[in-house]
Amino acid sequence: METNPIRVCELLVGLPDVTVLGVVEDRGGPLRVHIETRTVRPLCPRCEGVVWRKDSDEVELVDLAAFGRPARLVWHKRRWECPHGSCLVRSFTEQAPRVAPGRGVMTDRAGRWVTYQVGKLGRTVAEMARELGCDWHTVNDAVIAYGQALIDGDDDRIGDVCALGLDETLFCRLGEWRIQHWCTSIVDVSAASGGAQLLDVVAGRSAAGPSRWLEARPDEWLQQIRFGVLDLSGPYRKVFNDALPHVTQVADPFHLIKLANSKLDETRRRVQNETMGHRGRKDDPLYRARRLLTKAHERLDEQGNQKLVGLLRAGDPRGEVKVAWHAKEVIRSLYRIPDPDLAAEFVTQLASDLQDDSCPPEVNALGRTIARWKDQIVAWHQARVTNGPTEAINNLIKRIKRIGFGFRRFRNYRIRVLLYAGKPNWDLLATVTPR
């Protein structure tokens, strides 16, 4: 059994090649452990001559909590002086990255620990700051510094991708007018990859961000992508056209069904206004039908179906809402057609039917969109890939945004999101050098 008190103390402090000078406790304050390193006298980094010991600086570092109390490591950092007149180095301070990185205010081990807690486990920066008894920014800076190093250092994180999905996400609202700032998630949605893998997030939802990201990837990586999954948006179509011309574009089924539902909503609101002269109120038949309308038809029971028919009879005199509802259901049925050729015929016919003069203008617009995206819509029947898996990732991102209460800097947001939802190899955290 160890009895030398200093040696016991050093065991508890657990840092290599460090001498514990003493432990001080201010009442109510953190535990302060004073240390110095046991390194041998270095040579001058410039002239490689012998240096003199000048003095030492006490640097206080936030460390892991000890025995339930916040702790500080007070590092008596030696300063050396070069006595050689011709040498440009006057003095320099010792470095020990295993104790703390260069200018850090947190010990190395505490920095890695908070990165894991916040990045992997999704704990909040505020919670960590409370536990360590330090400033919010101290924790956040460490998470970003080690997190960035982990993301950049993990070369295997982005593997081969068969199907690449692009999806827009709200990054934050800024300023007095709460202006929306968007970003684009770049996701591996290949069915084989076992759930989706978030590859990266880039600022904005124009073509520029994703295009630049793709241009920075090696050619052979780009060449093995077979499918590009996108919502019905021009910018992402441009990304695939420009950066991945060999890829088969697939319109995401969820987005098409969402569009059909929003056209149905538009029709309902317009007919409501035209027939009642006001926006929907709780007793208006069309307003009461709004949920029944957008619900999948097969999920309505007989009672719900009767109710929907009754409400439409009462509130939809020209049958326009009914047509929009029917359009939505027909679009949903498209995804139950097993044969690609049959599906292609079906989509062509559908696009032309929906553009017929007898349909309400909202449905005509839907028909034009389907005509414009026909190839991409039909491609789903070959590819069978969707942006559905990105939903799961978006839910993780939402959690990060909730606990991050308002990211203002995209860089911080990106690192946090990739740590939590980008599946980095956490084994590498022990060895990366913080940025």
Ligand SMILES: [Zn+2]
């Ligand atoms: Zn020197």
